[in-house]
Amino acid sequence: MSVLAVLELGAGEWRRLSWETLAASQQLGAAMGLPVCAAAAGNGLKKPVAELTGKRLERVYAIEHELLATYTADGFTAALEGLIRRISPRYVLLPHTYQTRDFAPKLATRFGRVLVSDVVAWRLEDGRPVFVRQLFQGKLNADVCAAEGEPTFVSLQAGAFASAPVVEGSAKVEWVAPALEPALIRARPGEPFQESRRSVDLSAAERIVAVGRGIKEQQNLRIVEELAEALGAELAASRPVCDNGWLPMERQVGSSGQVVSPKLYVAVGISGAIQHVVGMKGARTIVAINKDREAPIFEVADYGIVGDLFEVVPALVAELRKSGS
């Protein structure tokens, strides 16, 4: 009976989202009166695991095996399945990363469960947690309950639990050696690579003008380029614009592109799907220009203009030029 936080490493270090998952697990554990444990799978976990011994945790399970040196869905699922069957946690919390999306649904299926994915908040109702997820690309929220039974698998959206600090304390480490055979692992993953060297680093930009589907055609990009120029801003885009090849992929903001936190972010014709918002909600001041008042982008905007971008953007350029900004 516990809350188990499954943590993820990137290049030998805990990913930021792992700390968020740990903090959220401690909160859930405190609310439910359950001890909190952490688990990680890999090879060469000694150094990162040492960092966890100073956190308030019942136990840290370090699942080590040479077949876990490189992530595979088959290897990680088998390793975690074995641990979960042995320790029977009531809740298993994971960071909602690409890696979790690749194996956690498989893991949950082995227990006849469905991963409650991409959760942004939770609260207790009648002593049971209700999880909040976004539906319809962020247009609506849903309170979701897992069916009776255990464990409940939950993945947490990046940034949604960022404000809670990890509680310090102490933790015992238990080394776990899973029985894994090479034949179990069917996929052969290659080395990660980047497509081309990035020529723009949007994360360093102070001002960003980002354009979305609302621009309709490539030739219309000129008007947002002028706005970017008038503001001294970098030009960025949501995924569909880059998918169409209108702007290079390196200018994409969102979960599959860059995560930015400029002083000013102007979202032009962007509806604000979750995948985009996670990449820009850290901006200090957000302006949204969109024809649809119901667009989720307005939920994170400081200033909203409901209108036709083909009228508003040129007017904005004229105003900026006039006032010499």
Add this chain to the structure above:
Amino acid sequence: MKILTAIKQVVGRDARLRINPEATWVVEEDLEFEINEPDAYALEAALSFKDRHGGEVVVVSVGPERVSRAIREALAKGADRGIHIETAGGAPLDSLQVATLLARVVADEAPDLVLTGLQSDDLGYGQTGVVLAELMGWPHATIIMEIELAAGGLRVKRELEGGWFQYVELPLPAVLTVQSGISKLRYATLMGIKRARTKEVKRIPAGELGPAPPPAVRIARIYAPPPAKQTQFLEGGAAEVAAKLVEKLRSEARVL
């Protein structure tokens, strides 16, 4: 090679959503529906694979009567035949329920490869493909950008976070979940639309596929999200809102 593509029909992107009186789903009457965008890319990947290597593309979809239109559209784009797993509609099935229905059809059709989109634009659980692979005991790879034949199976390009990628080799049969933007979507030609009318669509009531698992997750209530910020809406004509915004950015937000 025989490729089965699982598509979902979802509410159109620009639809105005109304919450039903029980607050458990949206009112579906009067809404426009379309093929879930990532699934449209999965279909495109299947058709382009067939263009290069030959074979058969079978499209399968789970849902009520309206779903037959999505299947016809897929046939018009070039899929060879369709399978419609008919459900009553209303509250959506969860990923495990949908994957269980799909798995029974997959077991029967025995394709070499199953493609589906990486997530749905309505529920967004993002796991039907992975769950299906597990139920079949097949390997899978997610968030795929390229699919090529390789010795002993496939070589696929998988998107990682932050602009990173990796190639993964895996044996067949397998399930892949496809990322949007994998290649340009084709349109249905007039000839394609005409041909689609003569293509076979097999309708299977979900009940005939054996008992479905009970729901593993339940939507208790849906509602408009509370705004994360107090948004100031600027009103007026284009020139007027432009002047107001520049003034706000300069003196209130101090970012100019």
